[in-house]
């Protein structure tokens with residue numbers, strides 16, 4: 097099952113890439129608001145099993161699948177090779193920061209580049225279903241609504257402007273959190289612990305890895321976070337980026353207006369963001 101935010105309305109995406117409006121198809125039993133379906137995920141699954149039809153749509157009509165999350169978590173240094181390329185030790189606790197919600201961007205949205213040190217980070221993004229506190233690892237996948245593709249865009253200078261560094265503002269400029277193009281139901285992704293990720297910049301591969309290389313797995317992250325804070329329906333977790341970011345290159349490379357970033361996770365989807 098795939099669920100998208102199409103022009104502000106929760107929609108099923110069929111295998112033929114047609115959109116079915118969830119509120120209409122459910123006869124009004126389910127809400128149209130994409131933020132209100134996460135608590136009703138089981139009913140959305142039932143609807144998806146029986147809904148037929150659908151209408152074509154353009155990728156520009158897709159908005160972030162959780163457009164107004166109460167919390168967005170980012171996990172730093174969660175791939176070994178990325179920790180190594182930044183010169184940081186392998187963490188023994190998830191390095192957690194937030195991307196503030198005003199940074200949320202559409203999966204095919206433009207990113208405004210008005211600083212010289214904006215960098216890319218393809219990430220597997222998790223959106224929480226019912227949520228809760230103290231979710232054990234064994235129940236963590238059941239707490240996930242779906243998976244999608246994200247870019248944790250980062251202003252490297254702002255990210256490290258203070259000592260000790262506080263990442264959150266440097267990762268929260270306008271448009272720095274595109275994700276989508278839709279949610280793939282976590283229950284229907286057979287290889288959800290081993291998903292190939294690839295990011296291209298102007299058609300050149302800059303990042304290529306597999307989510308099986310995550311240091312802290314998705315169940316471990318959900319158990320860890322929910323042992324401290326409550327996870328709310330629609331909360332978003334950027335699970336970390338593999339190696340190949342621009343700032344760690346010699347010489348460093350950063351995003352500039354005109355660049356095109358394509359971020360793809362096999363079996364999940366692909367997003368495209370133009371730098372302007």
Ligand code: ZN
Nearest residue numbers: 217248336337
């Ligand atoms: Zn990141």
